[in-house]
Amino acid sequence: MTDSPSPSDPSKSPGKLASWAFRRVLLALGAVALAAGGYALFHRGAPPSPAPKADPVANTPGLPAAGPPGAPGPAQSQAQVPARAPVPPPALPPATIVPPAVEPAPPFKAEELSGFRLKPPEPQTEPDPPASERYELTLRLERGDTVEKMLADIDVPEAERRQIAQKLQGLLGKKRLAIGEAIQLSMQTLPERPDAPRVLSLSVRPQPEREYIITRQDDASYDAEEKVYKVSPRVVRIEGERKGPLMQSGAKAGVPAAAMTEFVRALAFDIDFQREIKEGQRFTVLLEQRVTSDGHVTHPGRLLAGEWRLLKRTVTVIRFRPQGGAEGFFNRQGESVVRSFLRTPMDTSRVTSRFGMREHPILGFSAMHAGVDFAAASGTPILAAGNGKVVMAGPNGGYGNYVKLQHTHDVATAYAHMSRIGPGIKPGAMVRQGQVIGFVGSTGLSTGPHLHYEFLRGGKHVNPLTQKFAMRAMVAGKDAGRFQALARQYVNQMKHAPMAADLKPKPKPTTSAQIVKRDE
Numbered sequence: 157m158t159d160s161p162s163p164s165d166p167s168k169s170p171g172k173l174a175s176w177a178f179r180r181v182l183l184a185l186g187a188v189a190l191a192a193g194g195y196a197l198f199h200r201g202a203p204p205s206p207a208p209k210a211d212p213v214a215n216t217p218g219l220p221a222a223g224p225p226g227a228p229g230p231a232q233s234q235a236q237v238p239a240r241a242p243v244p245p246p247a248l249p250p251a252t253i254v255p256p257a258v259e260p261a262p263p264f265k266a267e268e269l270s271g272f273r274l275k276p277p278e279p280q281t282e283p284d285p286p287a288s289e290r291y292e293l294t295l296r297l298e299r300g301d302t303v304e305k306m307l308a309d310i311d312v313p314e315a316e317r318r319q320i321a322q323k324l325q326g327l328l329g330k331k332r333l334a335i336g337e338a339i340q341l342s343m344q345t346l347p348e349r350p351d352a353p354r355v356l357s358l359s360v361r362p363q364p365e366r367e368y369i370i371t372r373q374d375d376a377s378y379d380a381e382e383k384v385y386k387v388s389p390r391v392v393r394i395e396g397e398r399k400g401p402l403m404q405s406g407a408k409a410g411v412p413a414a415a416m417t418e419f420v421r422a423l424a425f426d427i428d429f430q431r432e433i434k435e436g437q438r439f440t441v442l443l444e445q446r447v448t449s450d451g452h453v454t455h456p457g458r459l460l461a462g463e464w465r466l467l468k469r470t471v472t473v474i475r476f477r478p479q480g481g482a483e484g485f486f487n488r489q490g491e492s493v494v495r496s497f498l499r500t501p502m503d504t505s506r507v508t509s510r511f512g513m514r515e516h517p518i519l520g521f522s523a524m525h526a527g528v529d530f531a532a533a534s535g536t537p538i539l540a541a542g543n544g545k546v547v548m549a550g551p552n553g554g555y556g557n558y559v560k561l562q563h564t565h566d567v568a569t570a571y572a573h574m575s576r577i578g579p580g581i582k583p584g585a586m587v588r589q590g591q592v593i594g595f596v597g598s599t600g601l602s603t604g605p606h607l608h609y610e611f612l613r614g615g616k617h618v619n620p621l622t623q624k625f626a627m628r629a630m631v632a633g634k635d636a637g638r639f640q641a642l643a644r645q646y647v648n649q650m651k652h653a654p655m656a657a658d659l660k661p662k663p664k665p666t667t668s669a670q671i672v673k674r675d676e
């Protein structure tokens with residue numbers, strides 16, 4: 157029976173033999189002709205037959221070499237038969253597939269088989285235990301929502317959802333989940349109860365370091381667990397490029413706003429933003445993040461150091477705390493920037509009138525310009541150039557709204573033409589460097605919105621733009637060695653620390669339906 161089961165097309169056998177003979181002739185004629193002709197022939201005369209050597213499987217690979225046909229053993233052609241058997245479905249002998257004992261099966265099974273063949277995947281992966289479907293869901297609490305209500309919305313049976321809600325409440329105690337909180341669910345639907353999905357687990361993580369998990373047990377009860385993740389510091393760097401406003405450039409690179417503000421303020425001591433900062437310049441910040449043991453960032457990063465690459469020089473700022481002193485930023489040489497003065501008392505500005513003699517634009521006669529004018533949009537915040545005490549704050553004749561700060565016994569700064577004075581800025585108030593003391597305006601004798609800025613030493617007006625090294629303190633004594641080591645480390649880390657963007661936690665693998673996408 158197994159030997160010649162190919163009654164598939166007995167009529168073809170003679171033709172087959174004919175082509176065999178024909179091929180031999182061709183062979184004698186020439187190799188090239190053989191290659192083409194023989195190949196075509198083989199592809200036409202398909203099914204295996206008693207005719208030796210007609211088996212295409214055995215021949216095709218070594219076609220040209222197969223010239224003088226070494227008598228193909230019957231064993232070979234036999235071996236090919238069962239392998240090919242399933243291919244022609246119509247004449248399939250039932251015995252090859254179905255055990256002969258089963259009586260009604262053969263015709264049925266064959267049809268089934270050919271039917272499956274037409275559909276691409278999944279022939280019979282899930283044989284008996286009917287498919288119980290598992291999937292992940294992320295739901296968000298809405299206003300007025302409770303976890304129990306939410307579970308009711310997705311048809312979790314009442315007894316189950318009540319138990320889950322109670323367990324969760326037990327974990328949370330008096331804490332309440334915020335609106336928008338993401339609830340992760342792992343679900344299962346049993347085929348016999350497709351309308352009553354079962355919760356395998358529920359987890360919520362109101363803070364990155366704390367996760368609350370409710371898990372279904374084998375006995376259908378629920379277990380509650382609070383997971384606390386260890387938080388530790390991690391140093392990362394971010395590279396950015398100046399495109400438009402500095403804060404925006406920072407945000408685009410992924411620098412947290414607070415760190416970028418500190419960076420820009422620290423740079424303001426050494427960089428003339430108007431003249432030196434150009435589009436396309438690159439910067440690096442080194443941040444210390446706080447990260448949970450599973451990679452969730454709990455603090456986006458405190459600025460440790462930063463580097464701005466100007467055209468001809470690179471400005472570096474290093475965070476450092478001298479012994480017994482306040483933490484601040486220092487340049488690479490260990491000069492504190494904190495106690496010097498802001499070069500420009502605004503984040504963005506443009507010098508429109510310099511210190512010295514000039515024709516007064518309103519009064520019309522030549523006079524000493526005792527300060528520097530910075531043009532900026534009305535409402536732009538004006539920053540205290542250094543720590544100090546407010547000695548005047550209010551309207552002051554041609555100066556308009558005016559603030560004067562005393563920084564040391566002999567250094568003072570003054571700010572004029574404000575549209576309004578900053579909150580809490582009154583005579584006697586202490587201000588910190590960089591604090592907003594007012595907003596750009598055009599009050600008093602002024603032709604348009606600008607800041608008139610004066611710098612006084614020993615009561616005399618001096619040019620603020622030449623005062624950049626005034627009052628600069630150095631790290632000294634025991635601090636010096638410690639600072640240099642730290643600065644070297646930071647400068648090195650600004651080149652080699654892992655990039656923050658490469659350390660984003662991988663999202664949990666979720667299977668199917670996801671109602672709301674996870675963020676983070």
Ligand SMILES: [Zn+2]
Nearest residue numbers: 527528529608
């Ligand atoms: Zn002026």
